[in-house]
Amino acid sequence: MSDSITTHQTETHDLIASDKVEGTAVYSRDGERLGTVKHFMVDKLTGHVTYAVMSFGGFLGIGNSYHPLPWNTLSYDPAQGGYVVNLTREQLQSAPVYTEDTMPNWSDDMYSRGIDDYYRRPLDM
Template structure:
């Protein structure tokens, strides 16, 4: 059980407020925005942020699942910061916005392995 005396009310946020939040790299370049959050049904923990990236005016954009552990919220930016550059994202696992995508454990492991984080699966 978390120590409630150490939890700030500002650390909780509704999922619909996270959607649309900008994602930046360490250089301050905007990489994309959070379009969705993948949540574990049992624990309720956020496992992945699905970020849109690439394209121009919405054309050619792809979804990039990012392990939640790779994101750090930066209050000064009002967004999340990841230690990635655009080139890393260009080669990352993605899926098309208009694709009828089905998440599988194999896909999740591939995402986790790409970002070199412990796998959820």
């Protein structure tokens, strides 16, 4: 693969290459920048993106926490050039989280269920 790949080869109206999603900003509905997409988790059997893992906080990659967000909680906003979630910073601070030192066991169904349950319930603040 050449280093001179053009945009039309990595992005269409409906599709985007994974490396272009990583690092994309995530905003609250109010326009506050909450973090960036670190990576995402793809279901091996269906090929669907299940979670976007958002990097939150820290400075220059130090002290970051990682918040797995169900993919369907994000919507792309071309005007902002990033993803928007219907969450506040405070709601994210209470959400399931991990750090480099506390990596989750993604094969534990209870872990995934905890994420899904958090984002399914009304997030009253």
